[in-house]
Amino acid sequence: MIIDAQDGPVVLVGHSYGGAVITEAGTDENVVALVYIAALAPDKGESVNGLIADPPPSAPVPPILPPTGGFLFLDRDKFHAAFAGDLSAEDAAFMADSQVPWGLDALGGTNTEPAWRAKPSWYLLTTEDKMIPPPAQRVMSERAGATVTEVAASHSVYVSQPAAVAAIIQQAASAVGARQ
Numbered sequence: 078m079i080i081d082a083q084d085g086p087v088v089l090v091g092h093s094y095g096g097a098v099i100t101e102a103g104t105d106e107n108v109v110a111l112v113y114i115a116a117l118a119p120d121k122g123e124s125v126n127g128l129i130a131d132p133p134p135s136a137p138v139p140p141i142l143p144p145t146g147g148f149l150f151l152d153r154d155k156f157h158a159a160f161a162g163d164l165s166a167e168d169a170a171f172m173a174d175s176q177v178p179w180g181l182d183a184l185g186g187t188n189t190e191p192a193w194r195a196k197p198s199w200y201l202l203t204t205e206d207k208m209i210p211p212p213a214q215r216v217m218s219e220r221a222g223a224t225v226t227e228v229a230a231s232h233s234v235y236v237s238q239p240a241a242v243a244a245i246i247q248q249a250a251s252a253v254g255a256r257q
Contacts, residue, residue: 080105088250089192091116092235093208094179096217097125103192109253111198112246115206115232118198118217119188126184128213136210148178159207161233168236193221199249200225201234201242208232224248 080087080102086109091099096116103111117128132138140155151159156173157166164172192198200218202225204211209232218225226248228234228241235242 078102078105080107083107086253088112088246088253090114090246093117093232094125094183097186097188100191100193101188103196104190108192108196110249111193111196112249113198113200113218113221113223114242114245115201115203115209115214115230115234117209118191118193118200118221118223120191120220121189122187124185124187127187128217129209132210133212136213137207139208144181145178147181149181149184150176150178160231161236162205162207162231163237164231164233169233172233172236191221193223197249197253198223199245201245202227203230203232203234205229206232224252 087107088110089099089103089108090112092114093116096113096118099111100119117125119128137159140152140159142150142152153173157169161169161172198221200223202211202214202218204227206214226245228238230238
């Protein structure tokens with residue numbers, strides 16, 4: 078595993094579905110902190126499907142297309158508004174054309190023991206997000222006890238506001254580095 082290949086303490090960073098990945102992988106003893114970037118942060122027994130199954134009535138519905146060969150994509154024509162609203166049309170079109178599909182089976186996997194219960198976490202909450210509603214991000218970040226930073230950004234905050242993303246990663250790394 079890549080975590081084991083590191084020479085020192087590891088700070089895991091996950092965006093969107095990647096939050097579910099770091100929540101599970103973060104239990105590794107070499108991981109010292111978690112950073113969620115507009116991400117899902119499941120609790121024990123929760124799956125991504127469960128987290129996205131019942132959005133509030135006012136929440137936008139992500140434009141996920143029906144599965145093709147066991148994979149999911151976002152509708153290219155709705156990608157800009159849903160995923161990258163604060164980017165140029167050209168950048169959003171490039172991202173839509175180069176999106177990596179999600180494995181359908183991965184969405185049903187349940188979390189065994191959330192790393193955020195034992196590890197410090199940080200959460201970059203995107204207030205203009207149309208993929209993971211900000212209220213859902215708020216609930217997940219609060220129950221994880223995360224240090225939260227809010228930014229007015231779309232789900233593509235790592236492109237539209239890379240300095241905010243880098244700052245929260247630096248904040249986490251500095252905080253846990255001080256304890257080493």
